Amino acid sequence: xxxxxxxILMFALMMLMLATGQRVFAAIGFVxxxxxxxxxxxxxxxxxxxxxxxxxxxWYPLLTLPMFIFMGYVLSESKIADDLYRMFHVWTGGMAGxxxxxxxxxMVLVSAMNGLSVAGMAIGATIALPELLRRNYDKRMVTGVIxxxxxxxxxxxxxxxxxxxxMIARQPVxxxxxxxxxxxxMMASLFVLYIWLRCRITPSLGPILPKAERDIPWPExxxxxxxxxLPLFIYAVMxxxxxxxxxxxxxxxxxxxxxxxxxxxxxxxxNRVVFENSVRNTLRITCMFMWIILAALAFGxxxxxxxxxxxxxxxxxxxxxxxxxxxxxxxxxSFLVMGTFLxxxxxxxxxxxxxxxxxxxxxxxxxxxxxxxTITTQIAYMTPPFGYNLFLMRAMAPPEVTLRDIYRxxxxxVGVMILALAIxxxxxxxxxxxxxxxxxx
Numbered sequence: 001x002x003x004x005x006x007x008i009l010m011f012a013l014m015m016l017m018l019a020t021g022q023r024v025f026a027a028i029g030f031v032x033x034x035x036x037x038x039x040x041x042x043x044x045x046x047x048x049x050x051x052x053x054x055x056x057x058x059w060y061p062l063l064t065l066p067m068f069i070f071m072g073y074v075l076s077e078s079k080i081a082d083d084l085y086r087m088f089h090v091w092t093g094g095m096a097g098x099x100x101x102x103x104x105x106x107m108v109l110v111s112a113m114n115g116l117s118v119a120g121m122a123i124g125a126t127i128a129l130p131e132l133l134r135r136n137y138d139k140r141m142v143t144g145v146i147x148x149x150x151x152x153x154x155x156x157x158x159x160x161x162x163x164x165x166x167m168i169a170r171q172p173v174x175x176x177x178x179x180x181x182x183x184x185x186m187m188a189s190l191f192v193l194y195i196w197l198r199c200r201i202t203p204s205l206g207p208i209l210p211k212a213e214r215d216i217p218w219p220e221x222x223x224x225x226x227x228x229x230l231p232l233f234i235y236a237v238m239x240x241x242x243x244x245x246x247x248x249x250x251x252x253x254x255x256x257x258x259x260x261x262x263x264x265x266x267x268x269x270x271n272r273v274v275f276e277n278s279v280r281n282t283l284r285i286t287c288m289f290m291w292i293i294l295a296a297l298a299f300g301x302x303x304x305x306x307x308x309x310x311x312x313x314x315x316x317x318x319x320x321x322x323x324x325x326x327x328x329x330x331x332x333x334s335f336l337v338m339g340t341f342l343x344x345x346x347x348x349x350x351x352x353x354x355x356x357x358x359x360x361x362x363x364x365x366x367x368x369x370x371x372x373x374t375i376t377t378q379i380a381y382m383t384p385p386f387g388y389n390l391f392l393m394r395a396m397a398p399p400e401v402t403l404r405d406i407y408r409x410x411x412x413x414v415g416v417m418i419l420a421l422a423i424x425x426x427x428x429x430x431x432x433x434x435x436x437x438x439x440x441x
Contacts, residue, residue, distance in 0.1 A: 007354065010035055010302070014350065025288075028349055029295035035302050052297035056290065060250060061166070061173045066286040067253035068158040071238075071260040073278040075231055076110075078269035084109055084231060087224045089131070089209075090216055097199030097206030100137060100145045101192045103128045107149025108156060108188050109231050121150035121389065125396035138205040139401050141198070144409035147389050148191050151378035151417065155371070156184035157239070158253070161348065164289060165370045168296050168352045174242065174249050175435040179367050180374065183431050187375070187420040194416050230267075234259045243438055292349050300353030324362040328369075331355055332421075335376045336383060347377055368424075371431045375421045382410045382417075 010031055017027035056062065088102025095101075107124060124146035132142040154161040157177030166173040199206040216224075238256030241247040247255065264270035322330075331351075338347045352373075359369045381389040393406050424430050 006035075006039075011350075025291040025295040025349075028292075028299050032295065032298035032302055036298075039302070052294055052301060055297055056167075056294050059167060061163070062290075062293075063250045064158070064173065064253035065160065065163055065289060066282050067250075067257040068160065069285050070278060070282040071234075071253075071257045073281045074257075074260040074264055074270075074274070075234070077274045077277050078264040078267070080231060080263065080267065080269070083224070087229070090221055090224050093209035096203045096208055097141075097195045098208070099128075099132055099135065100141060100195045100199070100206050103132070103142075103145050104149050104188055104191050104195070107146075107152055108185070109235075110153070121146065121153075121393065121396070124149055125393065129397065133398070133400075135209065136207055140405050140409040141195075141205045142409075143393055143397060143401055143406050144411075144413045145191070145195065147382055147393055147406075147410055148413035148417070149188075150389065151375075151381065152184050152188055154378065155180045155187070155374050157181055158256075159374070160285075160289065161374060162370060164293055164296075165348060165352065165373065167293050168300060168348065169356045169366050169370065171366050171370065172439075175367050175439060176370050178243075178435040178438055179371050179431040182434055183371050183375070183420065183424050186423070186430065187417065190416045190420055191413065194412060198412075230263055234263055296349035296353065299349070300356075302353075324364070327362060328359070328364065331359075332372065332376045335373070336380045338380065347380075348373070365428065365432065367435065368428045368431050371424060372421065375417060375424070379414055379417050379421070382414055 013034075014027050014031045017030065022030075084106050088105055089099060092098035092102040092105075103124060106128060110124075129142060129146055132145075133139060153159070157180055159177065159180055162176045162180060163173055165171070166176050195206070234256065237259050238252050241255065242249060242252035261270065264274065334351065335347055338350070356366060356369075360366055378389075390403070390406055390410070394401075394403050397406065
């Protein structure tokens with residue numbers, strides 16, 4: 001049986017299991033071990049799963065995962081994120097679309113706190129959405145802003161999904177995080193620029209706050225600024241020692257978790273409920289990611305053993321005559337299709353064991369490709385008719401925001417994200433220069 005046929009059968013069986021409602025890690029792990037048993041017998045099949053488990057347990061950077069998740073949940077459960085929005089409310093409300101632009105700023109900082117796009121969506125929908133609608137912002141504008149801002153969650157470090165990509169692609173987590181920083185900030189800046197232009201052309205989309213709400217004494221404005229910038233300070237305390245080489249990645253994650261906990265204690269917002277919720281959610285998310293990584297490693301080991309990546313590369317480049325860039329674009333388009341029914345983590349663990357070796361064989365940089373993957377999957381999340389984020393927003397939005405409004409709201413922001421993706425594909429150094437500078441020193 002050819003490698004191509006074995007690959008197709010593995011993917012078909014996995015998709016069939018997912019269609020029956022099986023959990024992602026169960027479907028992927030089962031197909032991996034079953035394939036190994038059929039290909040290499042009892043010894044090879046059983047050893048595959050065991051070897052993947054041992055590799056996972058020995059991967060030291062994995063300790064960053066619970067640390068960053070705990071940091072994000074402490075900051076969100078203790079309502080420190082609310083202070084962020086209050087700060088943006090006061091400081092940006094005096095310009096057309098100011099609160100929408102401030103919401104993008106909120107999303108950037110929430111992404112830096114948590115690393116999960118779902119967390120950014122939840123905070124934006126519960127904190128920013130009601131305030132923006134109450135102040136007569138256009139409902140299509142604000143739902144688009146929140147969905148677009150939440151896409152930064154898996155791009156701006158510390159990105160939890162990039163930790164998963166690093167494990168599967170066998171790339172340094174630190175380099176991936178640094179590679180995602182400037183593309184994430186660039187995309188946030190493009191969102192802000194779009195909002196500014198739209199509200200300048202049509203001020204009714206984002207009206208200026210009434211003067212009574214903006215007339216706040218300067219001491220109060222400064223106090224709100226200090227409170228709102230606290231998460232940024234925590235982020236700096238965590239990231240700066242790592243960038244300068246004073247701490248390792250794991251040590252920086254521990255500093256970030258401890259700094260978030262102490263900030264909640266100092267602000268008198270740490271109580272038993274906040275602590276228990278943070279710990280429970282951290283345990284739940286961490287265990288989920290560890291099971292997924294374990295299954296993905298086992299699945300990838302089958303492809304390594306088969307040499308399937310080389311066979312697929314030969315199929316596209318030699319037999320079909322595709323150029324490396326054509327193959328890369330086809331892979332990105334496949335993410336858009338899968339994004340209609342899978343989340344970013346599922347997409348990664350299903351196709352990364354095949355795509356990552358293929359990208360490497362085609363001569364592309366795997367750090368750069370990790371950034372392309374994160375942007376493309378977020379575009380897929382927001383692309384009608386079945387984008388994951390669209391239905392998540394509908395579940396969180398008030399009744400007056402219809403699904404049609406949500407569909408229409410995202411069109412211009414998807415256009416901005418495609419522009420950002422094209423810029424990074426044309427100019428890879430936007431993603432690669434910072435990790436090269438830091439690790440080169």
